[in-house]
Amino acid sequence: MKKLIALVLAVMMLVPAFAMAENVIKIGVFEPSTGDNGAGGKQEILGIQYANSLKPTVNIGGEEYKVELVIEDNQSVNDKAVTAAASLVNAGVSVVLGSYGSGVCMAAGDTFAEAEVPAIGVSCTNPNVTALCDYYWRICFLDPFQGSVMANFAIQKGSTTAYVLNMQGEDYGSGLANYFVEAFKAAGGTVVGDKAATFPEGTSDFTAYINNAVNANCDVFFAPCSTTYAALIIDQAAAQGVKFPIMAGDTWENSAILSAAKGKEVEVYCSTFFDENDDAAAAAEFVKGFKEWLNADAGNLNNNGGNDIVAAVSALGFDAYNVALAAIEAAGSADSKAIAEALPGVTWDGVTGSIAFDEIGDARKDMAYIKYANPETGAFDFVKTQKVGE
Amino acid sequence: MKKKGNLRLILSLAVVALLYGAAVLVEHTSGSKSMVVTVLQKGAVYALIAVSMNLLNGFTGLFSLGQAGFMLIGAYSYAILTIPMAKRAAVYQYYDGGIVQFTIGLLPALLVAGVMAALFAALIGMPVLRLKGDYLAIATLGFAEIIRAFVQWDAIGPLTNGSNLLKTYPTLKTAMPGNTLLFTFLVVGVCIGLILLLINSTYGRAFKAIRDDEIAAEAMGINLFRHKQMAFVISSFFAGIGGALLAMYQGSLQANGFKSAMTYEILLIVVIGGMGSVSGSILASFLFIACSEWWLRFLDAETMIGNFQVPLLAPGFRMVAFSIVIMVVVLFFRKGIMGDRELWELGSRRQAKGGGRNK
């Protein structure tokens, strides 16, 4: 037994030794590939991997460094996220990308901060990710923004009574729901029960919630939650023949939503970071290249949910990788602390819009894309871009 | 006899001191961001929780599955009382800064965490401990779930922050900067030491008597209910401290993490270590955490050796392999690593092996 452990330890020490042989800089990918957010996490990883395939090296102080992605699964769970983060730090990464959800970022933030490794949040939208952690930056918009965007959109569609539902204990959902409620009420709407209703984790039966909404005569149903529950909500709402539109945030821009809505009489909207049919040249080029890259590998295609629809989170992953490279180049060093110092000054014209950080570490973004899950074509239709003040 | 016992005690203390020295050394040589330190921290925290569960399941024969619930109470008590005033507004963003408008020191907060858990245990224990065997198990499991739902209730949000994250309280890393491991080991060591003293006292012998034969124990004049209640409350007290330590380890806290799956994990640790063995639980905790979160991680990565894709390796395989190992232990090595014996009872030759705990 002792020998075995000794052997294992010896092997583990050798592995990094081999890796050091050439000029390598490691970028950690802190994403869920299992758990509630597994589907979205995998798509985010795909965006990062695609970016990596285009730019496999980075120039540091005149020398070419090979970029090695270290991917660690945080299992969408907060307590496992801490060890996943520690394991990235231990692997000697210079900068971390991720994660999909906000809870795991907040749980892991201290680990990164303590090791002085900067982390770039990809699609975690809760304000506290960056506000409570000095080593977290983010390239997407925030919940207060997204919540008010969707509230404005609902009001403009003529809605006056909203039913808001999120999963208890999920930071992302409750944050978004809260901001939606605030903005919706501020704009003159009423919210059933005056606040968001919650459902316990593991719920499959949403009929009662949908009935509550129907009975309250609501004319919009806002349900920011993971796609697992989203599929159930859409399916059961359709079975009960609801007339109101169902809305949510960026997580719903996923093929799981499309397959749930396909062929049914439901109206589903979500806000997102990016539109596949964006005219901007950079975005168009990204979409074309990413689709080719996806279709070239069955494994990648499978991770994307079995089709080549470009998810917004993939685009964000792509941008995050490029921002990281820009920061590394700006720092002129593979040292994580130097990168952290260079990050605030980095700007990047990404496929999801231009990215520049404010003093808290958030990207200044002011526009969201509203999309409609078309039940006939089984694809997302672009509806409009929405800003807060409109 | 007495003299021999003293010798053993001194020897044991020496070994413990040595381990602590080793821990400090490990942290200072490998740096606090290394995986070893992280795993040792979590292992130590789990050791305390496992020992507290063992006190109930292994020593008193009460099959309780409520550990996660008591840990939750401890963790929340600790976090609520220690979040710095300046950060409260940000943490309790939906509840106007919350209603608790004072903080107390770290160690008193840990103590309160234990006391709160013990209080709840005393309340729950009164009705529940009259149940036997698996009914007790399922009732305590139910209570843990109720506690979890209650803590997340909106109406008490100003106290618990509802289902949102608690953060910015002092963590293991900030408690004793630079000496994370020493701090963890000290708190855990003191707690486990107290449990050991209890087990070796008259009460401990009464617990074991109840485990071995309730009727005989009662005939000997042991007040069954009082002793069961006592074991339950004490076990919960330490589970509460363990929960607080876990919160300190995580750096952020959410009720959602304390599910029955967590209790099952701890139960499996106790079984692997051996029901009724404190040192077994400690060993098993470190092994369990190291295996599941560190050594077996390579099983999750798709690996190429040359052009050969190693079969089976994919995300999730780590946990499969791990649970198979657990099943093998449960089925074929039912006594676990230590059975119901202790390391220091195995004679001096094996005792030297205690050093393995850190490696």
Add this chain to the structure above:
Amino acid sequence: MFDTLLPYLLAGISVGGQYAMIAVGYTLVYGILRLINFAHGDIFTAAGFFMVYLAAAMPPALAIPLVIILTVALGFTVERVAYKPLRSAPRMSIMISAIGVSYLLQNLMWYLTGGLARQYPVLPGLGDSIQIGSASTKVVTLVTPVLTVALVVALVMLIKRTKIGMAMRAVSVDFETAQLMGIKINNVISFTFIIGSAMAAIGSLLYFTNYTAVTPTIGAMPGLKAFVAAVFGGIGSIPGAMIGALIIGICENLIKAAGLTMFSDAFTFALLIIVLLVRPTGLFGEKTTEKV
């Protein structure tokens, strides 16, 4: 008033019927082995995944019987591998083994399916929407209670009238005497697991037609609730399990209707504790003749 409550009642009866299917497995196994089969909820989940994968390859008429067969095989294997070797061990060991199996099955499903939610196939007829009074729901909502009652009646007949049923009753009353009387205990126990798993498989067909996403841990909560239903109804009693499950299903939905959504799960456990303390034998537990 009735119009508002109708959809909740319908949902409650439907989900209650589905819990009942799972509860039968718990109550039968507990009646004979005095074991809370923690893995039962995961066997239920596995049945869901079997259907997801089989339906992609063959028509439902073929897939459904195959799902039941595979689930039965799984239940049988679990008993033979994880419980049979522990027959003479303390009861705590066998319960720990059950927890271990549950842990293993969940991790295995996680690994094999990638942990992502899978869309359950639409079963022709069952998944269609229909209008009942003011409420709109799926056909399966109506089929569930009918099928549940029919199966429960059939099971009760089986236990009362057939030879194997008599053997099951004998084993549940006295393990050792039954053995001395020439009953092949292992066969009887295996048969119990077969029935329990088959019921879970049928339950999964109905459940997932209603709630169309399958994830590796989705069976845990219905499993626990079904167990509570079995205790509530009086452990060992099949009609008791059914009635307990229906009551839980309906109460759960009424609590959600009242807006106390957070406590819909907690309620189940509170009910369990109250039942255990006030009337540990449950609603129908005392009629030992029905105890299987």
